[in-house]
Amino acid sequence: MKKNHVKACLLTILYTLLGYSAPNFIQTKQQLAQNKILISGTVTDELGVLPEVTIFIKGNLEGTVADFDGHYSIDALPQDTLVFSYVGYTPVEIRIGSQKVIDVQLLHEVTALLEVEVNAGYYTVKEREQTGNITKVTAAEIALQPLVSPLETLQGRMAGVVVNKPTGVAGSAPVIQIRGQNSLRSDGNYPLYIIDGVPINSAPISGSGLLALGMDPLSTLGLSQIESIEILKDADATAIYGSRGANGVVLVTTKKGKAGKTKMEVQLYTGLGQLSNTIDVLHTDQYIEMRTEALQNDGVVPSLSNAPDLVAWDSSRDVNWQEELMGETVYTTNTQLSFSGGSRQTSFVLGGAFYKETTVFPGDFGYQKTNGFINLGHHSKDQKFHLNFSTTYGVDANDLFYGGEIPQTTVMLAPNAPELYTSEGDLNWEDSTWTNPLSHMRRKQNIDSYTLMANASISYSFFKGFQLKTNLGFTRLNSETLRIDPLSAYNPTVWQYVTNSSSRDVTTRQSYTLEPQLLFSQKREKLGLDAVVGITLQDSENTHLVGSSDGYAEENLIGNLAMAENVYVSVDEKIPYKYQAVFGRIGLNWEGKYLLNLTGRRDGSSRFAPKNRFANFGAVGVAWIFSEAKFLKQHLPLVSFGKLRGSYGTTGSDQIADYGYYNSYEATIDGGLYPSQLGSPTYSWEVNKKLELAMSLGFFKDRILVNASWYRNRSSNQLVGYYLPAITGFTSIQANQNATVENRGWELEFTSQNIKTNDFEWRTSFNLSLPKNELIDFPNIAQSSYANTYQVGTSLNSTRLYESLGVNSETGFYEVKDVNEDGSFSIDDKIITKDMNRQYYGGFQNTFDWGNFHFDFLLEYVKQLGRNHLVSFETAPGRLGIIGGNQSPVVLERWQNPGDITDVQQFSSYNSYTPYSRIAQSDLSIIDSSYLRLKTASLSYQLPLRKVSDAFIQQCRIFFHGQNLWTGTKDKGWNPANNSGSLATLPPLRTFTLGVQLTL
DSSP: OHHHHHHHHHHHHHHHHHHHHHHHHHHHHHHHHHHOEEEEEEEEETTEEOOSOEEEETTSSOEEEOOTTSEEEEEEOTTOEEEEEOTTBOOEEEEOTTOSBOOEEOOBOSGGGGGOEEEOSSSEEEGGGOOSOEEEEEHHHHTTSOOSOGGGGGTTTSTTEEEEOSOOSTTBOOEEEESSOOSSSGGGOOOEEEETTEEEOOSOBOOOGGGTTOBOTTTTSOGGGEEEEEEEOSHHHHGGGGGGGTTOEEEEEEOOOOSEEEEEEEEEEEEEEEESOOOOOOOHHHHHHHHHHHHHHHTOOOOTTTOHHHHTSOTTOOOOHHHHHHOOOEEEEEEEEEEEEEOSSEEEEEEEEEEEEEOSSSSSOEEEEEEEEEEEEEEOTTSOEEEEEEEEEEEEEEEEESOTTHHHHHHHSOTTOOOSBOTTSSBOOGGGTSOOTHHHHHSEEEEEEEEEEEEEEEEEEEETTEEEEEEEEEEEEEEEEEEEEOGGGSOGGGGGGOOEEEEEEEEEEEEEEEEEEEEEEEEETTEEEEEEEEEEEEEEEEEEEEEEEEEESSGGGTTOGGGOSEEEEEEEEEEEEEEEEEEEEEEEEETTTEEEEEEEEEEEETTSOGGGOEEEEEEEEEEEOGGGSHHHHHHOTTEEEEEEEEEEEEEEEOOSOTTTTSOEEEEOTTSOEEEEEOOOTTOOOEEEEEEEEEEEEEETTTTEEEEEEEEEEEEESEEEEEEOOGGGTOSEEEEEEOOEEEEEEEEEEEEEEEEEOSSEEEEEEEEEEEEEEEEEEOTTGGGSTTTTTOOTTSOTTEEEEBOEEEEOTTTOSEEEOOTTOSSSOOGGGOOEEEEOSOSEEEEEEEEEEETTEEEEEEEEEEEOEEEOHHHHSOSOTTOOOSSOOOOOGGGGSBOOSTTOOOSBOOOOSSSOHHHHHHHTTBGGGEEEOOEEEEEEEEEEEEOOHHHHGGGTOSEEEEEEEEEEEEEEESOOSSOTTSTTOOSSSOOOEEEEEEEEEEEO
């Protein structure tokens, strides 16, 4: 009875509530629904539209998700606040008010930087969990720079990485060193290039003249095509590449397609450029004073044979030859177009780019490249099967001249040198009193390169955590160089001794790569396990053909071998190279705090004799994320992240000539044989042992991140050419030298988010490298052929110098110290050693976002020694050299009378060669060549999307970019980055570009 009364009472209360409250509640909901308005817009990040962002009303469960194009719509009240949220981005809250269109740009969270995955080659790892040293730059830092080579974009952005462009000529190969020089050979220090898993031959393509240091094998890649570039530096990161990772690894990842509606991205820019620096030289009155005084000091009477510049040339002319011969404005044009999209299972991206750049030289010279690329990605519905295919084809065309004398000529040529052309329009030879500099430009050089790179990655997951994967790669590079040497490039007085001629150089590099792999990943409670094991099979073939021809009847026929009277072939070779390896990696993660990474590789290379063909390499990396400790969280809350890590391992090198262990012979004209190579089957792999200790710290919820690393790399068993006495018939033989080169140093990386509000953000990044290179051991070096080149205890880039005694106040000539007082000057008298390597270097970058405006700049700084005018000009003041005799204005402070105290010897044309050549090899030629350079500066504005939505434009950004804008230095040469003092190379260009990025 009691239960029935309770039940009846509850039913009465419920009926009463429903009867009186429900109508009021329903009425309120209807009123609110009538007041709602439709809000729509687009969500983007700094790179473009951002799909699948969650949008919800604050304090309410109602929400929606942006589609693949970043578009969304939601019903809300004017007093509501919308919250935009996406993993890895800072949430944004916006009160609706009277707005009906709300476009939002989300920004990456600083904390999320540690969650970003980096490419470690055969696997990926989150930045917070990496045990090795891997540095990354992204597309946002690369795409806008008006550069040809992807490597140039790294300048100043990475600790431990030096990228130097020896010349400002487009298409030339930059020199990259990752943590210093390991090999005694200059050609034994190339890092490994990997593009989407495919190894690329990193050696520059051979060139001549202004391209004597070679052309860049990566130049055919378009910068807009690149997603990221990672640099692998320590043993833990590079040992999985074994012998190929001794000098570091450069991983280039190209862009992949994303699911969503098909969109078109366009980037256009055009720009102007000029030489970033010129060299001060004497004007005509100063030059004539110098030359006249030099001949007077020598007691020589000026004549047409010894002083045409004083006797025959117009003394009223005062020509700035740098402006005349290298003062043209460089025009740059770049067009990039891509299409991307796809379904949830299949995505694609395809596109192409065209880049064109003229030169600073007068005439129809220039560089251009065209490339096309495609990437296809597909996976099954159950995510077990994955396929990715990418291919790139690029064409480079470099039209220049192969006379490399022009830069030095423009500096040293007399300011009163004759006119370039006669009144009839022919080259002016001024009665054979000079060599017309335009004659060098008549010797044209056309270099065309064709590059194909293709990669396919296929994987299948048999069950969760177990995957079978195969990478297939193919590369082919074909470079053709044609050099034309016409009669018109010579003085007509010698035409009877020369003929129209040409030379041709054809190089082909072709490589196939197959890499089957097994990947395993499993997590059980506190332990995470990742493993990979695989095989690498690479088959390469390099061909090289060099020939020449002459006897062409007309200049326009030069290069057509059928029209040549004589054809000669000097090189015709085909060299195969085979490489195979077995590799493996095990990664352990305990509680997200303790990390262990083990890698190993066994390599085999056809460059070694069978007994020495295989070698083992490996590394161990450990890390402890100590910020996860409870004690630290409780007592040091400002430290949001902390990690200690270390690594040790070995890598190697086989960067030597192929099949040097064979005795080889070549045929003579009459059918006989003669030995062309002395074989040595005993040499084996170089070994590079790498050690690193590092700490990473984050403060204030990772608004400040600091990484500090100490490293020591020791490269031993050096593969070098051992010099032989000429009486043996050979100059050298391939061998291992028991020498050890050590690179050690400190690296510091700093990033901070200084200010962050809804409308303004300021971010700073900074890197500093303190490297030290040293030859620490070389037994019996005094008895070797390297005694005059290297010294134990100094760097490989050290130079031995005489001690300068200045200018003798009585004779007026330079003097150096005769240490052993034997009356002669040799290497034994060079008692001063100077390290020409960088003492420290780095970069300082700031980025500002204010509304739709974006501004960033990068400062590059270097501390180093260099060489001054004594080396640059190569000719003593007052002497008329083969190229010319102009000098730096500093020579005006010369010795003139006995008793004068000065650092410049007297002007002399005939008695100055010996003292000048010695002083150029003394400490007086060393200067401080440090510099601070404003490397890049960019300003962009992104148009509000709602203003251009009617034109179907999803994104529109206008940008202005400057490159090499300013350099502060005491160095008076072309380019302080090239601290050798040479005048043979161009300085970098100062460029300004204006462009637009569109997404349709």
